[in-house]
Amino acid sequence: MVVLKAAEIRGLEECAVESGVSMETLMENAGAAVAAYIGEQIEVRGKSAVILCGKGNNGGDGFVIARLLSKAGAKVTVVLMQGAPASALAKQAYDKMHKGIDIMLARAAGKAIDKADLIVDAIFGFSFHGRMPQAMEPVIARANASKALRVSVDLPSGAECDTGAVNGACFRARHTVTFTAMKPACVVYPAAACCGRTVVRQVGIRREFLQLLPYDTASVQLGDLCPLFPKRDPEGHKGTYGRLLMLCGSIGMAGACIMAARGALRAGVGLLNIAVPHALYPVLAPAVPEAVFTLYDPEDTSFPSVLEALERAEACLIGCGLGTAPYAQRLVHTVLERAACPVVLDADALNILSESPEKLLTPHVPVIVTPHPGEMARLSKKLMEDLSADRIRTAREFSAKYRVITVLKGAGTVTAAPDGEVRVNTTGNPGMAKGGSGDVLAGMVGALAAQGMKPFEAAYAAVCIHGAAGDRCAEKLSQHAMLPTDLIEALPAVFREIEGKS
Structure with missing residues (x-):
C-alpha cells in the first residue's frame, strides 16, 4: 500500500481543488468518514463523546465529527485544545455546530474525559512537528488512561508524519482513520504503536491523481507478495x-x-x-x-x-x-x-x-x-x-x-x-x-x-x-x-x- 508524506498529501489536495473539489468538501468528507467509522465500532446514540480539537484543519475535521455524532444521538463535548479555531475552514466548521454540543477549554476537560465512552483526537493530524505542548500533556495523559474508545483523525497527535518519531506525549489511539493513503507514521515505529488499527478512507481526491504520483515508499502486507510468487513449474x-x-x-x-x-x-x-x-x-x-x-x-x-x-x-x-x-x-x-x-x-x-x-x-x-x-x-x-x-x-x-x-x-x-x-x-x-x-x-x-x-x-x-x-x-x-x-x-x-x- 502506498505511503505518502505530508507534502505529497498537500500536493494531492491542491490537485483536487484545481479539479473543482473545494477544501470545505474535503473537510466535510473527512469528518463524515470518521463519524461513519465510529458508527461501525459502537452504537453512538446515548454515548458520551469527547472531541479534542486543535485550531487548524484537523480541528475542523473534529468539528464536523462532533456535529455528525450529535446528530446521530451522541452527547458531544468539544474540547478546544488550542483555544478558538484559527483557520478559515476550521472557523466555518465550528460555526456549523449546533447548540446541543458542549464546548470547553482544555483545562476544564478532565471530568468529561473521565466519563467519556468515546474520545476523538482531532488536534494536529499530519501537520505536527516537534514536541507536544506541555499544557496539553495532562489532557493527553488523561485521555490515554481512559477505557473509552479512542480514535485519531488522520494521525495520532504527537506523532510526526514523515518520520514516525514521537517526542514526549502522544495520543494513543485504538483506531486511526487516515485519509487518502497511509503515512509513514502509520507504519514506522514508535508512532505506529500509537495508531492502533489504521484504516484508510477516501475523501474526494480522485484516484488518478494518486496513480500519477511518483511515490517511492509503500507498506508491505502478505497479500502484496502474491505477484512475486508464480506457480512452480510442473517440469521444474x-x-x-x-x-x-x-x-x-x-x-x-x-x-x-x-x-x-x-x-x-x-x-x-x-x-x-x-x-x-x-x-x-x-x-x-x-x-x-x-x-x-x-x-x-x-x-x-x-x-x-x-x-x-x-x-x-x-x-x-x-x-x-x-x-x-x-x-x-x-x-x-x-x-x-x-x-x-x-x-x-x-x-x-x-x-x-x-x-x-x-x-x-x-x-x-x-x-x-x-x-x-x-x-x-x-x-x-x-x-x-x-x-x-x-x-x-x-x-x-x-x-x-x-x-x-x-x-x-x-x-x-x-x-x-x-x-x-x-x-x-x-x-x-x-x-x-x-x-x-x-x-x-x-x-x-x-x-x-x-x-x-x-x-x-x-x-x-x-x-x-x-x-x-x-x-x-x-x-x-x-x-x-x-x-x-x-x-x-x-x-x-x-x-x-x-x-x-x-
Missing part, C-alpha cells in the same frame, strides 16, 4: 529453484548456520551448499541433511574450494555465526571481490565491514545488508538514537551511499534500494526479538534471491513472510514462549497462503 527440478551458497557458522555458533539453512530451505531454494571449516562438518551435516557441504581450511586463505562453489552459486549468504577471526575477515573480503551473484551480508559479515564500510562499494553485483540498529550504528558511525529518529531516511541514505539494498531490522523493518525505493513491513511482533530470528531471515533472503527474484523484492518479501510466520507463532505459542526455530516450522502455512492466492 532442483536446479530450477536456485543454488544458494552459505558461508556461515563457526565453533560455538553452529546454531546460527543451522537456522539460516533451515530458513533457506523452507523458503524454497532448490540446492543449498554450506561452506564451513572441516571441524564443523560433523556438527552441521546431521542437522541439515538436505544440504551439500563445501569444506575449507581456515589456514588456506586463498579458499580454493569456496571460490569453486561461489562460481556455481546463484546467490551467496555470508555472516551468520561466522565470527570475526582473521580468516573470516578474509573470507568476507574475498566474497565481495569475487562474487558474480547477489550477496547477502548478515551479522558478523557486517561487524567485519564496520571497520571499512567502503568495501561495500567493491562488488559489481547486488548486495543486501541486513543490520539490526546496533549493527547499523557501527556501519554508519552514527548514534543509535539519531538513526532511530527517522528509520526510512537512515536506510535510504545508507543504500544510496553504498549502492546496497538495506534491510534495517526492528519493529516495522525498513527495506531500501539504492534508487530510493522503500518498503516498510507491517508483519511481525515483539516475540521475534530473540537471538536466531535474524539468521532465519537471512537464509530466507538468500533463498529468494537464488530463485531469481529481484534482490530488492527478495529482501522485502522475505521480511514480510518472516514476520507473518512470527505472527502465527505468537498466536499459537505466545510471544513469550515462541522461538526462532518455531518461525521455521510456521513458514509452510504462510507459503501455502501465498500459493493459494497466486
Whole structure:
C-alpha cells in the first residue's frame, strides 16, 4: 500500500481543488468518514463523546465529527485544545455546530474525559512537528488512561508524519482513520504503536491523481507478495529453484548456520551448499541433511574450494555465526571481490565491514545488508538514537551511499534500494526479538534471491513472510514462549497462503 508524506498529501489536495473539489468538501468528507467509522465500532446514540480539537484543519475535521455524532444521538463535548479555531475552514466548521454540543477549554476537560465512552483526537493530524505542548500533556495523559474508545483523525497527535518519531506525549489511539493513503507514521515505529488499527478512507481526491504520483515508499502486507510468487513449474527440478551458497557458522555458533539453512530451505531454494571449516562438518551435516557441504581450511586463505562453489552459486549468504577471526575477515573480503551473484551480508559479515564500510562499494553485483540498529550504528558511525529518529531516511541514505539494498531490522523493518525505493513491513511482533530470528531471515533472503527474484523484492518479501510466520507463532505459542526455530516450522502455512492466492 502506498505511503505518502505530508507534502505529497498537500500536493494531492491542491490537485483536487484545481479539479473543482473545494477544501470545505474535503473537510466535510473527512469528518463524515470518521463519524461513519465510529458508527461501525459502537452504537453512538446515548454515548458520551469527547472531541479534542486543535485550531487548524484537523480541528475542523473534529468539528464536523462532533456535529455528525450529535446528530446521530451522541452527547458531544468539544474540547478546544488550542483555544478558538484559527483557520478559515476550521472557523466555518465550528460555526456549523449546533447548540446541543458542549464546548470547553482544555483545562476544564478532565471530568468529561473521565466519563467519556468515546474520545476523538482531532488536534494536529499530519501537520505536527516537534514536541507536544506541555499544557496539553495532562489532557493527553488523561485521555490515554481512559477505557473509552479512542480514535485519531488522520494521525495520532504527537506523532510526526514523515518520520514516525514521537517526542514526549502522544495520543494513543485504538483506531486511526487516515485519509487518502497511509503515512509513514502509520507504519514506522514508535508512532505506529500509537495508531492502533489504521484504516484508510477516501475523501474526494480522485484516484488518478494518486496513480500519477511518483511515490517511492509503500507498506508491505502478505497479500502484496502474491505477484512475486508464480506457480512452480510442473517440469521444474532442483536446479530450477536456485543454488544458494552459505558461508556461515563457526565453533560455538553452529546454531546460527543451522537456522539460516533451515530458513533457506523452507523458503524454497532448490540446492543449498554450506561452506564451513572441516571441524564443523560433523556438527552441521546431521542437522541439515538436505544440504551439500563445501569444506575449507581456515589456514588456506586463498579458499580454493569456496571460490569453486561461489562460481556455481546463484546467490551467496555470508555472516551468520561466522565470527570475526582473521580468516573470516578474509573470507568476507574475498566474497565481495569475487562474487558474480547477489550477496547477502548478515551479522558478523557486517561487524567485519564496520571497520571499512567502503568495501561495500567493491562488488559489481547486488548486495543486501541486513543490520539490526546496533549493527547499523557501527556501519554508519552514527548514534543509535539519531538513526532511530527517522528509520526510512537512515536506510535510504545508507543504500544510496553504498549502492546496497538495506534491510534495517526492528519493529516495522525498513527495506531500501539504492534508487530510493522503500518498503516498510507491517508483519511481525515483539516475540521475534530473540537471538536466531535474524539468521532465519537471512537464509530466507538468500533463498529468494537464488530463485531469481529481484534482490530488492527478495529482501522485502522475505521480511514480510518472516514476520507473518512470527505472527502465527505468537498466536499459537505466545510471544513469550515462541522461538526462532518455531518461525521455521510456521513458514509452510504462510507459503501455502501465498500459493493459494497466486
